[in-house]
Amino acid sequence: MATYEDKKKEFTNSVIGKMVCIELNDDRKIYGQLICVDKQRNMVINDSITEVDIKYNTPINKDLKIYLRNDILAKKYLELPEEVINNSEKLEKFNELFRQNKFWSGNVIIADKHMRKIYVTKISIEQNE
Secondary structure: OOOHHHHHHHHHHHOOOOEEEEEEOOOOEEEEEEEEEOOOOOEEEEEEEEEOOHHHOOHHHHHHHHHOOHHHHHHHOEOOOHHHHOOHHHHHHHHHHHOOOEEEEEEEEEOHHHEEEEEEOOEOHHHHO
C-alpha cells in the first residue's frame, strides 16, 4: 500500500512541466510552471507570479508589476475568454484589477518546509473580481 510520502512524490512528479499554484505558510501564493523538484522536495518555478494579501502590498510591488506583458499574462496564466484577450480595453481593465496584489517574480526556488499546498491550475477570473 502506498504511503502518504509515496503519493506526494507521485503527485509532484506528475505535475512537472505544468502550471501550478503553491500556497506558502505565510499565505503568499506562487503561480508558475514547475520545472524541477529535488530529493528534499524543493521546487523550482519558472516565470512565476507572486500573490500577496493586499494588506501587505508595498510600493515596490507597483514597480515590479510592469515586467510581465499583458498578452503573455492573459494567455499563459489566466483562463480568460478570447473576447477579453482580443479586446485591449477589456484586457487592460482586467489587468489593473489582477495586478493589485500580484507581481512578477521570475524564476524562484521554494523550500518544501515553506509549502502548505500545491495544485495544478491557472488563475481564475473569479478570484480577482
